[in-house]
Amino acid sequence: MAKARHSRFDCTPGCSVEAAIGLIDGKWKSIILWHLLSGTLRFNELRRHVQNCTPRMLTNQLREMEENGLITRKVYAQVPPKVEYSLSELGRSMEPILRTLKEWGDANIGLYGKPTGHDPREAA
Amino acid sequence: MAKARHSRFDCTPGCSVEAAIGLIDGKWKSIILWHLLSGTLRFNELRRHVQNCTPRMLTNQLREMEENGLITRKVYAQVPPKVEYSLSELGRSMEPILRTLKEWGDANIGLYGKPTGHDPREAA
DNA sequence: GCACATAGTGTCGAAAAGGATACTGTCCGC
DNA sequence: GCGGACAGTATCCTTTTCGACACTATGTGC
Numbered sequence: 001m002a003k004a005r006h007s008r009f010d011c012t013p014g015c016s017v018e019a020a021i022g023l024i025d026g027k028w029k030s031i032i033l034w035h036l037l038s039g040t041l042r043f044n045e046l047r048r049h050v051q052n053c054t055p056r057m058l059t060n061q062l063r064e065m066e067e068n069g070l071i072t073r074k075v076y077a078q079v080p081p082k083v084e085y086s087l088s089e090l091g092r093s094m095e096p097i098l099r100t101l102k103e104w105g106d107a108n109i110g111l112y113g114k115p116t117g118h119d120p121r122e123a124a
Numbered sequence: 125m126a127k128a129r130h131s132r133f134d135c136t137p138g139c140s141v142e143a144a145i146g147l148i149d150g151k152w153k154s155i156i157l158w159h160l161l162s163g164t165l166r167f168n169e170l171r172r173h174v175q176n177c178t179p180r181m182l183t184n185q186l187r188e189m190e191e192n193g194l195i196t197r198k199v200y201a202q203v204p205p206k207v208e209y210s211l212s213e214l215g216r217s218m219e220p221i222l223r224t225l226k227e228w229g230d231a232n233i234g235l236y237g238k239p240t241g242h243d244p245r246e247a248a
Numbered sequence: 249g250c251a252c253a254t255a256g257t258g259t260c261g262a263a264a265a266g267g268a269t270a271c272t273g274t275c276c277g278c
Numbered sequence: 279g280c281g282g283a284c285a286g287t288a289t290c291c292t293t294t295t296c297g298a299c300a301c302t303a304t305g306t307g308c
Protein backbone atom coordinates (compact mmCIF):
# COMPACT_ATOMS: atom_id res chain seq x y z
CA MET A 1 0.00 0.00 0.00
CA ALA A 2 2.80 2.27 0.88
CA LYS A 3 4.78 2.28 -2.25
CA ALA A 4 3.90 1.23 -5.71
CA ARG A 5 0.58 -0.30 -5.02
CA HIS A 6 -1.56 2.32 -6.57
CA SER A 7 1.08 4.00 -8.59
CA ARG A 8 -0.38 3.62 -12.01
CA PHE A 9 -1.29 7.17 -12.75
CA ASP A 10 -1.11 6.49 -16.42
CA CYS A 11 -3.96 4.07 -16.48
CA THR A 12 -7.45 4.33 -17.86
CA PRO A 13 -9.81 7.04 -16.67
CA GLY A 14 -10.52 6.52 -13.05
CA CYS A 15 -6.91 6.49 -12.11
CA SER A 16 -7.26 9.63 -10.07
CA VAL A 17 -9.95 7.81 -8.16
CA GLU A 18 -7.49 5.09 -7.46
CA ALA A 19 -4.77 7.50 -6.59
CA ALA A 20 -7.00 9.20 -4.08
CA ILE A 21 -7.97 5.89 -2.57
CA GLY A 22 -4.37 4.90 -2.40
CA LEU A 23 -3.77 7.70 0.02
CA ILE A 24 -6.50 6.83 2.47
CA ASP A 25 -6.25 3.14 2.06
CA GLY A 26 -4.30 1.34 4.71
CA LYS A 27 -6.03 -0.20 7.58
CA TRP A 28 -5.80 2.78 9.90
CA LYS A 29 -5.43 5.82 7.75
CA SER A 30 -9.05 6.68 7.40
CA ILE A 31 -9.62 6.47 11.14
CA ILE A 32 -6.57 8.55 11.86
CA LEU A 33 -7.59 11.12 9.31
CA TRP A 34 -11.04 11.16 10.75
CA HIS A 35 -9.79 11.89 14.23
CA LEU A 36 -7.42 14.53 13.02
CA LEU A 37 -10.30 16.35 11.40
CA SER A 38 -11.32 17.36 14.89
CA GLY A 39 -7.93 18.78 15.65
CA THR A 40 -4.31 18.20 16.45
CA LEU A 41 -3.45 15.11 18.40
CA ARG A 42 -0.36 13.69 20.02
CA PHE A 43 0.98 10.25 19.32
CA ASN A 44 -0.40 8.59 22.39
CA GLU A 45 -3.67 10.40 22.08
CA LEU A 46 -4.05 8.87 18.67
CA ARG A 47 -3.08 5.53 20.10
CA ARG A 48 -5.84 5.76 22.60
CA HIS A 49 -8.31 6.81 19.98
CA VAL A 50 -7.44 4.10 17.56
CA GLN A 51 -7.16 1.54 20.31
CA ASN A 52 -6.21 -1.75 18.68
CA CYS A 53 -3.54 -0.32 16.48
CA THR A 54 -0.04 -1.19 17.55
CA PRO A 55 2.44 1.66 17.90
CA ARG A 56 4.38 0.19 15.03
CA MET A 57 1.41 0.40 12.75
CA LEU A 58 0.48 3.82 13.95
CA THR A 59 3.95 5.18 13.25
CA ASN A 60 3.85 3.45 9.95
CA GLN A 61 0.59 4.93 8.79
CA LEU A 62 1.47 8.32 10.16
CA ARG A 63 4.77 8.33 8.32
CA GLU A 64 3.17 7.36 5.06
CA MET A 65 0.60 10.06 5.34
CA GLU A 66 3.29 12.53 6.22
CA GLU A 67 5.21 11.54 3.11
CA ASN A 68 2.08 11.95 1.09
CA GLY A 69 1.69 15.41 2.50
CA LEU A 70 -1.58 14.71 4.21
CA ILE A 71 -0.46 15.37 7.72
CA THR A 72 2.09 17.44 9.55
CA ARG A 73 4.36 16.19 12.27
CA LYS A 74 5.56 18.73 14.77
CA VAL A 75 8.21 17.67 17.23
CA TYR A 76 8.79 19.65 20.39
CA ALA A 77 12.32 19.34 21.70
CA GLN A 78 11.16 18.61 25.18
CA VAL A 79 12.32 16.27 27.81
CA PRO A 80 9.35 13.97 27.80
CA PRO A 81 8.97 13.92 24.04
CA LYS A 82 6.03 15.67 22.54
CA VAL A 83 4.94 15.21 18.98
CA GLU A 84 1.85 16.67 17.49
CA TYR A 85 0.08 15.45 14.41
CA SER A 86 -2.30 17.58 12.45
CA LEU A 87 -3.81 17.72 9.02
CA SER A 88 -1.96 19.66 6.40
CA GLU A 89 -3.88 21.78 3.96
CA LEU A 90 -3.95 18.88 1.58
CA GLY A 91 -5.17 16.62 4.31
CA ARG A 92 -7.89 19.01 5.22
CA SER A 93 -8.92 19.18 1.60
CA MET A 94 -9.87 15.56 1.91
CA GLU A 95 -12.64 16.38 4.30
CA PRO A 96 -15.35 16.16 1.62
CA ILE A 97 -14.11 12.73 0.69
CA LEU A 98 -14.16 11.53 4.24
CA ARG A 99 -17.60 12.98 4.73
CA THR A 100 -19.02 11.50 1.55
CA LEU A 101 -17.58 8.18 2.52
CA LYS A 102 -19.01 8.40 5.99
CA GLU A 103 -22.42 9.44 4.78
CA TRP A 104 -22.55 6.57 2.37
CA GLY A 105 -21.34 4.16 4.99
CA ASP A 106 -23.86 5.36 7.53
CA ALA A 107 -26.64 5.12 5.01
CA ASN A 108 -25.79 1.82 3.42
CA ILE A 109 -23.91 -0.29 5.83
CA GLY A 110 -25.99 -1.95 8.44
CA LEU A 111 -29.11 -0.59 6.91
CA TYR A 112 -28.25 -2.73 3.98
CA GLY A 113 -27.03 -5.64 5.97
CA LYS A 114 -23.38 -4.88 6.24
CA PRO A 115 -22.03 -5.50 2.74
CA THR A 116 -18.72 -6.50 4.22
CA GLY A 117 -18.98 -8.20 7.57
CA HIS A 118 -21.36 -10.94 6.59
CA ASP A 119 -19.44 -12.72 3.86
CA PRO A 120 -21.37 -15.75 2.58
CA ARG A 121 -18.24 -17.82 2.28
CA GLU A 122 -17.90 -17.94 6.01
CA ALA A 123 -21.45 -18.96 6.68
CA ALA A 124 -21.63 -21.49 3.86
CA MET B 125 -9.41 -7.01 1.69
CA ALA B 126 -12.00 -9.53 0.89
CA LYS B 127 -12.93 -10.79 4.25
CA ALA B 128 -12.26 -9.45 7.66
CA ARG B 129 -9.91 -6.72 6.72
CA HIS B 130 -12.18 -3.84 7.39
CA SER B 131 -14.68 -5.61 9.50
CA ARG B 132 -14.50 -3.56 12.61
CA PHE B 133 -17.83 -1.86 12.47
CA ASP B 134 -17.80 -1.40 16.18
CA CYS B 135 -14.81 0.83 16.27
CA THR B 136 -14.47 4.50 16.94
CA PRO B 137 -16.30 7.05 14.84
CA GLY B 138 -15.04 6.87 11.33
CA CYS B 139 -15.73 3.21 11.03
CA SER B 140 -18.34 3.74 8.40
CA VAL B 141 -15.68 5.58 6.47
CA GLU B 142 -13.53 2.54 6.71
CA ALA B 143 -16.34 0.23 5.82
CA ALA B 144 -17.07 2.21 2.72
CA ILE B 145 -13.43 2.21 1.75
CA GLY B 146 -13.28 -1.49 2.33
CA LEU B 147 -15.73 -1.97 -0.48
CA ILE B 148 -13.91 0.02 -3.10
CA ASP B 149 -10.46 -0.85 -1.95
CA GLY B 150 -8.76 -3.60 -3.82
CA LYS B 151 -6.46 -2.79 -6.61
CA TRP B 152 -9.02 -2.92 -9.39
CA LYS B 153 -12.36 -2.24 -7.83
CA SER B 154 -12.39 1.48 -8.21
CA ILE B 155 -11.48 1.27 -11.87
CA ILE B 156 -14.07 -1.38 -12.52
CA LEU B 157 -16.70 0.59 -10.71
CA TRP B 158 -15.70 3.63 -12.63
CA HIS B 159 -16.14 1.92 -15.96
CA LEU B 160 -19.42 0.40 -14.94
CA LEU B 161 -20.75 3.84 -14.16
CA SER B 162 -20.95 4.36 -17.90
CA GLY B 163 -22.96 1.24 -18.41
CA THR B 164 -23.13 -2.52 -18.50
CA LEU B 165 -20.05 -4.35 -19.65
CA ARG B 166 -19.17 -7.90 -20.46
CA PHE B 167 -16.28 -9.75 -18.93
CA ASN B 168 -13.89 -9.36 -21.80
CA GLU B 169 -14.93 -5.79 -22.34
CA LEU B 170 -13.91 -5.07 -18.81
CA ARG B 171 -10.70 -6.94 -19.38
CA ARG B 172 -9.89 -4.74 -22.29
CA HIS B 173 -10.75 -1.63 -20.33
CA VAL B 174 -8.72 -2.53 -17.33
CA GLN B 175 -5.90 -3.83 -19.46
CA ASN B 176 -3.22 -5.08 -17.12
CA CYS B 177 -5.54 -6.96 -14.85
CA THR B 178 -5.34 -10.70 -15.17
CA PRO B 179 -8.60 -12.58 -15.69
CA ARG B 180 -8.11 -14.21 -12.36
CA MET B 181 -7.93 -10.89 -10.61
CA LEU B 182 -10.81 -9.52 -12.56
CA THR B 183 -13.02 -12.44 -11.62
CA ASN B 184 -11.86 -12.07 -8.11
CA GLN B 185 -12.70 -8.42 -7.76
CA LEU B 186 -15.94 -8.84 -9.60
CA ARG B 187 -17.00 -11.64 -7.31
CA GLU B 188 -16.20 -9.68 -4.20
CA MET B 189 -18.17 -6.74 -5.38
CA GLU B 190 -21.02 -9.00 -6.30
CA GLU B 191 -20.99 -10.43 -2.81
CA ASN B 192 -20.99 -6.95 -1.42
CA GLY B 193 -24.00 -6.16 -3.51
CA LEU B 194 -22.31 -3.48 -5.54
CA ILE B 195 -22.65 -5.11 -8.91
CA THR B 196 -24.95 -7.49 -10.68
CA ARG B 197 -23.86 -10.45 -12.73
CA LYS B 198 -26.17 -11.59 -15.45
CA VAL B 199 -25.37 -14.82 -17.23
CA TYR B 200 -26.90 -15.62 -20.57
CA ALA B 201 -27.22 -19.32 -21.23
CA GLN B 202 -25.69 -19.04 -24.63
CA VAL B 203 -23.29 -21.13 -26.52
CA PRO B 204 -20.41 -18.71 -26.54
CA PRO B 205 -20.88 -17.64 -22.95
CA LYS B 206 -22.13 -14.16 -22.31
CA VAL B 207 -21.99 -12.51 -18.93
CA GLU B 208 -22.91 -8.96 -18.26
CA TYR B 209 -21.82 -6.91 -15.32
CA SER B 210 -23.61 -3.82 -14.21
CA LEU B 211 -23.92 -1.67 -11.15
CA SER B 212 -26.63 -2.55 -8.70
CA GLU B 213 -28.60 0.18 -7.06
CA LEU B 214 -26.17 0.12 -4.18
CA GLY B 215 -23.31 0.31 -6.59
CA ARG B 216 -24.85 3.23 -8.34
CA SER B 217 -25.34 4.95 -5.03
CA MET B 218 -21.58 5.08 -4.79
CA GLU B 219 -21.38 7.45 -7.67
CA PRO B 220 -20.97 10.53 -5.47
CA ILE B 221 -18.09 8.84 -3.70
CA LEU B 222 -16.37 7.96 -6.93
CA ARG B 223 -16.92 11.46 -8.21
CA THR B 224 -15.65 13.15 -5.07
CA LEU B 225 -12.64 10.91 -5.14
CA LYS B 226 -11.98 11.66 -8.77
CA GLU B 227 -12.38 15.37 -8.32
CA TRP B 228 -9.97 15.39 -5.46
CA GLY B 229 -7.54 13.24 -7.34
CA ASP B 230 -7.69 15.40 -10.41
CA ALA B 231 -7.23 18.52 -8.36
CA ASN B 232 -4.50 17.36 -6.04
CA ILE B 233 -2.51 14.68 -7.68
CA GLY B 234 -0.03 15.85 -10.20
CA LEU B 235 -0.88 19.42 -9.39
CA TYR B 236 0.56 18.71 -6.01
CA GLY B 237 3.35 16.55 -7.24
CA LYS B 238 1.85 13.13 -7.10
CA PRO B 239 1.61 12.38 -3.39
CA THR B 240 2.05 8.71 -4.08
CA GLY B 241 4.22 7.95 -7.06
CA HIS B 242 7.26 9.90 -6.00
CA ASP B 243 8.13 8.22 -2.73
CA PRO B 244 11.31 9.69 -1.24
CA ARG B 245 12.51 6.31 -0.07
CA GLU B 246 13.04 5.19 -3.60
CA ALA B 247 14.96 8.24 -4.70
CA ALA B 248 17.06 8.49 -1.57
C1' DG C 249 -7.70 -30.52 -37.09
C1' DC C 250 -6.40 -25.79 -35.64
C1' DA C 251 -7.02 -21.40 -33.97
C1' DC C 252 -10.15 -18.05 -32.13
C1' DA C 253 -13.54 -16.18 -29.06
C1' DT C 254 -16.39 -16.62 -24.91
C1' DA C 255 -15.87 -16.66 -19.46
C1' DG C 256 -13.64 -18.08 -16.60
C1' DT C 257 -10.58 -21.59 -12.96
C1' DG C 258 -6.34 -23.62 -10.72
C1' DT C 259 -1.85 -23.66 -9.10
C1' DC C 260 2.29 -21.55 -7.78
C1' DG C 261 4.96 -18.19 -5.79
C1' DA C 262 6.57 -13.49 -4.43
C1' DA C 263 5.75 -9.46 -2.05
C1' DA C 264 3.41 -6.52 0.86
C1' DA C 265 0.56 -5.55 4.79
C1' DG C 266 -0.27 -6.16 9.27
C1' DG C 267 0.23 -8.06 14.13
C1' DA C 268 2.83 -9.55 18.54
C1' DT C 269 6.15 -8.64 21.46
C1' DA C 270 10.01 -6.63 23.33
C1' DC C 271 13.06 -2.87 23.58
C1' DT C 272 15.22 2.12 23.43
C1' DG C 273 16.13 6.74 26.28
C1' DT C 274 14.88 10.38 29.38
C1' DC C 275 12.46 12.55 33.01
C1' DC C 276 9.08 12.53 37.02
C1' DG C 277 7.11 10.83 41.25
C1' DC C 278 7.67 7.76 45.05
C1' DG D 279 16.13 2.33 42.27
C1' DC D 280 11.43 1.18 40.46
C1' DG D 281 7.86 2.04 37.66
C1' DG D 282 5.29 5.16 34.89
C1' DA D 283 4.59 8.31 30.76
C1' DC D 284 6.44 9.97 26.43
C1' DA D 285 7.35 8.59 21.27
C1' DG D 286 8.65 5.62 19.08
C1' DT D 287 12.07 1.05 17.06
C1' DA D 288 13.45 -3.58 16.07
C1' DT D 289 12.61 -8.17 15.12
C1' DC D 290 9.93 -11.89 13.91
C1' DC D 291 6.05 -14.00 12.06
C1' DT D 292 1.50 -14.81 9.69
C1' DT D 293 -1.87 -13.45 6.62
C1' DT D 294 -3.41 -11.33 2.56
C1' DT D 295 -2.85 -9.72 -1.91
C1' DC D 296 -1.47 -9.90 -6.36
C1' DG D 297 0.66 -11.52 -10.59
C1' DA D 298 2.24 -15.18 -14.09
C1' DC D 299 0.93 -18.88 -16.40
C1' DA D 300 -1.44 -22.66 -17.89
C1' DC D 301 -5.77 -24.78 -18.34
C1' DT D 302 -11.06 -25.85 -18.73
C1' DA D 303 -15.42 -26.22 -22.05
C1' DT D 304 -18.07 -25.09 -26.12
C1' DG D 305 -19.05 -23.46 -30.66
C1' DT D 306 -17.57 -21.03 -35.04
C1' DG D 307 -14.71 -20.21 -38.95
C1' DC D 308 -11.07 -21.99 -42.19
